[in-house]
Amino acid sequence: MVERGDAIPSVAIKLVDADGISDTTADAVLSTGTVVFFSVPGAFTPTCHVNHLPGFLANAQKLAAAGVNRIVCASVNDHFVMKAWAENTQALGHIDFVADGNGDLATALGLDQDKSGANMGKRFQRAALVIRDGLVQSVFVEDGPGVSASGAPAVLMALESTHV
Template structure:
């Protein structure tokens, strides 16, 4: 079953690399008592993710935060080191959270996993964005195809936050 608006996020633990080194961050730590924009990508360094989806959120970070958002996070089914390298290469380190859902546990619990084995990627996350308020999904935008970043992009998110 796919998560829906009004549902509470499942408990999960992500890996994230910070200036102090690798840390674990739980859904409670990230979402409890906060309004957070979360978006997911099929894979770090993949074309649509790196050239379209992530840059929009980095470019619009301040505008998103100015609309009552406490934090922004991107999640992918990639390991901690890949997510850290992507954060560094994109200039996003320290600006948004780059969360590693290394074993797809969170993604599967949301019902937003997709098998991209035909493209040699294996089990990954569908591309989506959501506004989460105190752990509860307030909006959910899932792309029809992994190569698109329109309904889940930063421009669409800004409209929803207006």
């Protein structure tokens, strides 16, 4: 699993942002400035849609005030789904989205999980990272259902208290 001090891997992804959809790599997206990167098991899934993403959207200005240059959400979904989710939640323009369609980034970060039992295949674990200039500063991974350790309030508290 990704740890403090690790570099962001160069893995092909699709970026969904205010400019549209583009082919790029994870390191190109996550390696400039201070980035809060959070991963969810699936776009539009209940906890991700109602609890995880909205917390980051609601706290975007506070995160910026704490020194965050970019907020990025990733899921093992295709870019069409990620774009629809970004638009549906009105997060586009505030949060950028990474479509990790094959789960290659999830695996490279060691944040993949097998959800085959729920008929969902490979997915990201629910997690958040604080990344500074391409190096992981903090890792927040949920150890159970729901959003607590990897939610925006926990990440913001860590940023404000430790200046990670």
